[in-house]
Amino acid sequence: MAKPHKAGAAREIGRMEAFSDGVFAIAITLPIVAVQAPTIAPGGTLMGAIAQQWPTYLAYGLSFLVIGIYWVHHHFTGKIYARADHGFVLANLLFLATVGFVPFPTRLFAEHLAEPANRGTAAVVYTAALALPTWAWALKWVYARRTHAMDPRLDDAYLDGLTRIYLLTAALMAAAVALSLLDWRLGLGFAALLTLYHLRAPPWPVYEIEEARPHPDAEQT
Amino acid sequence: MAKPHKAGAAREIGRMEAFSDGVFAIAITLPIVAVQAPTIAPGGTLMGAIAQQWPTYLAYGLSFLVIGIYWVHHHFTGKIYARADHGFVLANLLFLATVGFVPFPTRLFAEHLAEPANRGTAAVVYTAALALPTWAWALKWVYARRTHAMDPRLDDAYLDGLTRIYLLTAALMAAAVALSLLDWRLGLGFAALLTLYHLRAPPWPVYEIEEARPHPDAEQT
Amino acid sequence: MAKPHKAGAAREIGRMEAFSDGVFAIAITLPIVAVQAPTIAPGGTLMGAIAQQWPTYLAYGLSFLVIGIYWVHHHFTGKIYARADHGFVLANLLFLATVGFVPFPTRLFAEHLAEPANRGTAAVVYTAALALPTWAWALKWVYARRTHAMDPRLDDAYLDGLTRIYLLTAALMAAAVALSLLDWRLGLGFAALLTLYHLRAPPWPVYEIEEARPHPDAEQT
């Protein structure tokens, strides 16, 4: 009998990305498309009814921002990963499940933000929801490094730098969740800062091959 | 240590477009798919109940028209942009957020169009919603020109012409919103005309290289 | 000034298809995903509540069948069309709007099928909804032929055969709608037969080049 042919089974990154993009697009767009037009309270005005729906708009904006940031980083690592084995696909599915979950606690938080009795609870849940994708992301990254899924031409020091960023983010997010249990304002504020920090562009890839061939012509691959 | 390799970080336009297409497809399709079948009022007929849902059908048609026009232009500029840096991706996300928002004020407008007390408010909100994507579009375009994200073979005079069209549209839309606050019929009518104007095909790209090589054979790239 | 470069403006069929596939995927999947779990009537059983939701399952099945048939033909013509100009893109958007509309009248029909007073009305609306995409399809096809958007290697007689099929289908669907106004059973039955007829595979493309070069080797392009 023939021996297994590993190259044939190496799943293409491209199709996994296309599926992931579909999940991102639905999670980012649906929250506002699914919103119903407001009903006017007796004696009220339409503008008042629209204004009263502010948690909905806030939730849409927050969801878009957070999921958008994750999409940017997911898009970026499409350049970093070179292959996807079975475990990597499962880790990516877990990551997508945490991203698809974001709109729900976001709405929960926005809807109870104005209620002193409930906003603490809503903020803790939202902080945890902001932390979940960073944990799944770190898991996926560590798995990928262990299985050498990254483009082999990438510089090890560059990849080590990304590992530090991702593990540190996941650890700080865990701290933010713990902090939110003591003081939701501090915990959520810290998680928000960490999230907004990732609006920055990820560090540009550095390739090992450049060390061997110092001439810029070598970059034309 | 190796120097950063810029070419490797240049994000592919293709994947950003695929994600954008997903957002467009959801924003354009969901409004009607999410509509519930009408319930018949006591003593009424099904045809009456269906007819009473006219705002729903109007909103679907208007949403499809407006988002469809934006998709056509987004599709068109896929030929114009040659690369996408981090700021461009963020500007595109902002643009998508304004497109995904369109169905909500469209439904609001359609549902209150028959109510004399509310249609003015609904029309102002809808006019503003028609203006938002033109502002995000102009922002994205100006950013892309400043960062030289366009295909370098394109003629500068051609790109300047597009800049004029996009900035003028954004400015006129701002005027339409201001006008709608004085007279919603005039303001909305003006915004509608501006939107419908863009049903026209965008001007065909003009390439600089043609000036250097006047023979038609040069166009076969 | 440089002359316009037509080749650069010819929109790629590929991206229009990707967007269309997104619209198809949402229209075909959403009807069942959006269904709520049934509530049990007092004194009733869960199985009874599930059974009472039969119109929902019927609507899902019918929607999937009809939109699936259109997707198959849309997929098929991806091989026929070679380029898409502005008018073609607009005609395709109109076609997608009619496809995205299908789930709504399908649910309407399924929910009133068991009510003698209403099923006639619902059937007429559903028959019209089955006819709409055939009209938009015929419009798109005729526009594409007039603007020579088809792969120029295709045999004219083959394309004429498709024109006959598409125009005849559109005309017979118009007849089905008219018939449904007289007798909804006959009209809907006729429209259903026409729709199911298109479950058949479309005729395989015939290329002109084969007439000139009769050897099978010529087919390896």
Place this chain on the structure above:
Amino acid sequence: MAKPHKAGAAREIGRMEAFSDGVFAIAITLPIVAVQAPTIAPGGTLMGAIAQQWPTYLAYGLSFLVIGIYWVHHHFTGKIYARADHGFVLANLLFLATVGFVPFPTRLFAEHLAEPANRGTAAVVYTAALALPTWAWALKWVYARRTHAMDPRLDDAYLDGLTRIYLLTAALMAAAVALSLLDWRLGLGFAALLTLYHLRAPPWPVYEIEEARPHPDAEQT
């Protein structure tokens, strides 16, 4: 007249996969995005209201797991199938209809899991819903083998092994459904084990060509 050109009609697997990915992405993401924020019962707390929605989270997790497993296998067979004829496209649509259906019985099951009077019924329906995609999958596979749709370079023994796995799974799922009618715990537990079994990576493709050319250099295609 020219002879039909079969190569031109062979539909590309790629576009069918892109459409399928759209259906998968919607079916896997929508269940949680569509969830409404909980309402607090009089005298209750927000945390209590969130906790009471546990069936919703369970349903999201289960749906994600099951549809994710199917996506992984669907993704995997994108490497196995080499072409798609009309019947294959129809079989794939049937498979997608069963996948898109999964979230509905999953929610039904989760919502009635805590009700002794109803959970048996909900479990039987859920078991059947887990079985449906395995039957459609087996149908599609058998059709593809009969029409020689697989990559011809694949080893026959390898394909026969997959046929055994898929037919056995379909048969055991039928047994699980029958068993669930006698004892829902046993039937559902068996179906769950069969589903979780497919979390394992599918067996790596084996190519015939390796038998002829034993040197590893032959694997570089």
